[in-house]
Amino acid sequence: MRAFDLLATVAGEMLLERESSPACSNASKGNDPCACVQNVWENEGKLVKIEPSYQGISDRRVLASELVQQADDQKYGFVESLFPQNDGHSGFASMVTIDCSESFVDQRLVNGKNKNDTGNLASKLDLGVSGYRESGVCKLDCETKIMIKDELHNNGKVPIVPVVTGTDKCSLEDPEVWDGKPPALVSSDSSVKVPLCGDHIPRSSFPASRDDVKIVSRDDDENSSGCTHPCTITKSIRPVSRIGDRRIRKILASKHWKVSPKLKDNTLLNTDGDLKPIFRNRKGYYKRQRSQMNVPFKKRKIFERSSVSNPNRLFTCEGKSDSPEKGINGDASGSCVKMHGATGTSSSVVCQHTSIQSRDSYVKLRIKSFRVPELFIEMPETATVGSLKRTVMEAVTAILGGGLHVGVLLRGKKVRDDNKTLLQTGISHDYPLDALGFALEPNPSQNPPSICPRDSSCMLPCDTPQPLTSYPPDSTVAHQGTCHTSPEPHLANLGNFIESDHDSAPSPTDTSVDKSTTDSKALVAVPEMNVEALAVVPIHRKSKRSEIAQRRIRRPFSVAEVEALVQAVEKLGTGRWRDVKLLAFDNAKHRTYVDLKDKWKTLVHTARISPQQRRGEPVPQELLDRVLTAHAFWSKQQARQQLKQHAETCLLI
DNA sequence: CTTAGGG
């Protein structure tokens, strides 16, 4: 096996430019003075093709050669059709070198500033994911404009909004995206969301993000089933992370990407077969549990699509938005966004009241490169060069496409406070460009703020379920088997109040696609946490932290959940966590029965310690009392049960 | 797969 340690650096150049001239406000059709958006990435129009330079596998070096962008308007690759809304011009170039111990990925966002040459980026993604070959030429055709305004107001909002312009050539029908919900990330907080390389490139160029790409290493690209329609491609690809738990863990344990030589095409079906038993059992409820592993990536997916796919719908805070919430970042006064097509035709203006903003209050940023966390790849020596290409591509794409967030460095120091304005942070319009840096970092705690509100709001039942009466403090009725089969109706209903994980809510992808498609390669991107030391990282630098990256996000139990749990345990006892799950948390896909068991464990512990020692959201004492009572009761019950059994066995003997 | 318990 050959191991490639791939430290990728995505270099690109973005210009987050300060508004240049007052005239620009009139230039756009919306006539919104504040909505004038300038600028973009540097234009180079290059795309890079990763191409191994070696003939044999003995030479481990992989070089990247650049593909000159083909600015050909006539050709439409699937990329374009996939994200047709991007009518602007951004290209990217990337370079990957793999040299056993180091790799370098240079991705460059280039601006198709060149208006008339629509800057169409036609790139031959030779190393695309299987099937992409069919498209032959992939064209990334988009213009991304970013404006950052250093708010003078201390509202903690830093409106940075990508402006993607374009026309619809292919509508994405993914209800996950278009269900009217606001883009999660944009609305979540004020952190600087810069749709850089990671946001645009991977998805649009080769939608091989972990979430929706079937990572395959097949040697017969040409024979692959073909993706004539981009939308289909996306849908037909299933998340890598949907592999069974066990398998994932094994992979994670190895802390690197691993491509088994046996995992070729014909393995796919087998893999599927392996998975079926896992997913098929008991009302399929376990399947849903599994799918939660995708949460972080799905979140991202939503954001990516929403920010790219349909700007008009999403980036509007005039109240016309389809979103139930007005204004994406919840701060209507802060955001100034304007959409306009490349042609300057369609545009929608937002936030007129901010139009008074001084010209000088815009900050111009320039991002020369992005650094990407380390990757580790292991491949059999017998693997083909083609599969190597694809593997690297997939690795890079996956890491770019999943779980990354942007870190901001000011004078080399990390800017951690997302709530400060640029100005407060020290980034003002006349700030030296070089002082500001960006880095792609693994998302350490992807605790999506959008979740928490739901926890509290959705979980509170209109009519509070009646306290349980069926657990008689000292009755012998409560046999382990009696209430087992027919849960109390009100208890069963309780599940409805528990947050239903919207991330794993049945989506077209989940239901229709997963059955037919399969997991293929056991590839998992393991973002390296260390982003500080980027340039060249020795192979042995991989650390345990990579595992942490794959940990499920921590989701503290809300009081309502605790209530539900207590109630269920009061009813069912402490030894039947699966039933507890089904009874009270059936709709909370992210809570496994193990989680519930663990939670109960901590609840008991919490109830026993003094209130001063407790942490987190305080659990009402009443609930904790019930926990202790129930725990005592069921412990006694268990003891009795055991005694009984013991007596019986003794009698038999 | 579930349960139980340690980490």
Add this chain to the structure above:
DNA sequence: CCCTAAG
């Protein structure tokens, strides 16, 4: 929340 042994 993870992991693992045991059933």
